[in-house]
Amino acid sequence: MTDASDFENSTFWDPDTISGVGRWGDPNNDYQITDGAFAADFPVSYPSPHRLRRQYTPIDPFSGVFLPETFTPESQRAMVNGFVADFVGFQAFLQAGSHLSIHRMVTGYANPLTRYDFAR
Secondary structure, eight states: OTTGGGGGGOGGGOOOTTTOOOOOOBGGGTTBOOSSTTTSSOOBOSSSSBOOBEEEOOBOTTTOOBGGGGSOHHHHHHHHHSOTTOHHHHHHHHIIIIIHHHHHHEEETTOTTSOOOTTO
């Protein structure tokens, strides 16, 4: 809930090389990340050797929705508090809402709709 109000600049994306996951990738270098703990010593070899990629894409390419608006602090509180003893309802709300939105916003390996570079 803390990061929902400013997802793009959340402390989750800390560039620290020991404890941070890193910021957004370099658009001039195929969106490969250049900072954080996964930047230097986290090689990815499939389908070809490269560094981890991450691109912030806040607009859903299918619906045009501004995705950060799909998981506001209020909607996250409703999710956490609104499904007492209803895991199935909670799971459905999570999967269709914030979980899917975050996958679409953080393209690269987190997004099931991202292109894969089999031609490289």
